[in-house]
Amino acid sequence: MNIGGVRLKSDLLFAPIAGFSDAGFRHICASYGAALTCTELVSAKGLVYGGKGSEDLLFTTPETTPCAAQLFGGDPDFMFKAAADERLARFDIIDVNMGCPVKKVFNNGEGSALMRDPSLITEIVQAVKEGSGKPVTVKMRAGIIEGEPLAVECALAAERGGAAAITVHPRYREQFYGGTADHSITRAVKKAVKIPVVANGDIVDVKSLERAREESGADAFMIGRGALGRPYIFAELAGTPYEFDARKTIDKHIEILRRYNPDRVVANLMKLHLCHYAKGKDVAKAVRVAVGAAKNLEDILRIADEFFN
Numbered sequence: 001m002n003i004g005g006v007r008l009k010s011d012l013l014f015a016p017i018a019g020f021s022d023a024g025f026r027h028i029c030a031s032y033g034a035a036l037t038c039t040e041l042v043s044a045k046g047l048v049y050g051g052k053g054s055e056d057l058l059f060t061t062p063e064t065t066p067c068a069a070q071l072f073g074g075d076p077d078f079m080f081k082a083a084a085d086e087r088l089a090r091f092d093i094i095d096v097n098m099g100c101p102v103k104k105v106f107n108n109g110e111g112s113a114l115m116r117d118p119s120l121i122t123e124i125v126q127a128v129k130e131g132s133g134k135p136v137t138v139k140m141r142a143g144i145i146e147g148e149p150l151a152v153e154c155a156l157a158a159e160r161g162g163a164a165a166i167t168v169h170p171r172y173r174e175q176f177y178g179g180t181a182d183h184s185i186t187r188a189v190k191k192a193v194k195i196p197v198v199a200n201g202d203i204v205d206v207k208s209l210e211r212a213r214e215e216s217g218a219d220a221f222m223i224g225r226g227a228l229g230r231p232y233i234f235a236e237l238a239g240t241p242y243e244f245d246a247r248k249t250i251d252k253h254i255e256i257l258r259r260y261n262p263d264r265v266v267a268n269l270m271k272l273h274l275c276h277y278a279k280g281k282d283v284a285k286a287v288r289v290a291v292g293a294a295k296n297l298e299d300i301l302r303i304a305d306e307f308f309n
Contacts (some may be wrong), residue, residue: 001035001218002198004135004164006066008220014233015167015200016040016070016095018102022269023059024256028249029227030064032242033234035220039066041097041111044073044082052059058087059260065092068137072097074109074120076127083131093164094132096124098140098154101173102220112141112173117151118157118158125161137166139200142170142185155189155197167198167222177225178253183215190217198222209237229276246277247308254300263297270300272309282306 001008012031014021016038026037039057046054048061060067069091073079083094098121100111114121121138129136138158143150170185171177181201190197199218203209204226212221227233230264231249235242253273257266271291278287290303 001196003036003093003137006036006135008066010035010234011031011220012237012239013198013220013222014038014227014234015222016068016097017224017228017240018100019269019272020228022057022257023061023064023260024253024269025231025242026067026271027061027064027256028066028231028253029234030067033230033238034223034227034231035066036093037064038095039067039069039091041070041100042073042082044071046076047071047082047085048078054190054258055087058091060090061256067091068093068095069095070095070139071128072100072105072110073124076120076123079124080127080131083128083134088132088134091134093126093135093137095137095139095167096128096158096163098138098158099169099173101141101176102292106173112144115140115144115154118153121154122161125163129162136162137165137167137198138163138170142168142172142182143171146172146174146179148172149185149188151185155193159193159195163195165196165198165219167200168194168216168218169200171201181212183212183218184189185207186212186216186218190219196220200224202226203232203237206237208267210252229273229279240252247304250274250277250304250308254297265298267294267297270297274300274303278307 010087013036014034021040104112168186170182186199196219198220199216204309232244278284
């Protein structure tokens with residue numbers, strides 16, 4: 001697959017997920033075959049104003065390529081300035097977030113709120129493309145209000161702005177992560193635009209991947225929550241042999257996080273990851289309890305020793 005000249009080795013991509021798509025987990029997903037990974041959403045204004053948090057979100061490892069940086073914002077000028085920031089130079093693609101449903105983002109006219117104004121979408125994509133000089137992709141939802149699809153109109157607007165690909169998570173903003181992803185909407189977008197379309201939502205195993213492939217007709221498939229605790233899902237979906245050792249994976253994850261975070265931050269970042277690694281196993285409840293009481297990285301390592309060896 002090719003996105004604006006960036007060639008990907010497969011059609012399986014890892015989604016940007018707030019709180020989870022950190023550099024460590026992106027690295028691990030890439031090692032299991034994710035052909036493209038993406039940072040958590042980064043505020044354009046935060047980047048322009050030099051926020052330390054934004055810089056941490058943009059940390060990546062040399063091995064995790066190709067990788068996209070995801071920006072969110074509602075002002076084309078700020079999006080241009082953020083896209084031109086030298087800290088984005090290491091990324092292959094810039095993705096524009098048009099899907100975040102969180103209230104504070106939406107009420108600020110950002111994330112999924114952009115879908116109310118297709119002309120603004122065109123302006124923002126143009127601004128990011130001009131500022132970065134890189135391929136620009138857009139990740140959107142079905143629309144805002146359930147039953148009122150906006151994805152086709154917004155995808156066409158992004159294409160007019162020069163987008164190299166469109167990812168569709170076909171839930172409405174008011175659904176957040178409930179209900180079922182309606183990939184007939186993804187198919188409608190695929191029929192409407194000439195650029196590659198990526199299907200995202202409810203892909204958790206081979207059966208659901210085949211269903212999404214059939215229903216959407218998409219060019220590629222983005223796995224998000226289905227990868228949490230299961231980074232090997234990319235190898236599984238591709239039919240590639242793999243070995244998975246949870247403890248070694250946790251150690252690698254921590255090692256990468258410690259390159260740019262103090263230990264207290266690493267401990268907090270790993271708490272939810274540990275719960276996902278334990279999900280569906282006999283120790284799941286015990287791990288949740290232990291994680292809830294963990295105060296520092298030493299506690300996290302002790303939990304890893306106790307439950308993942």
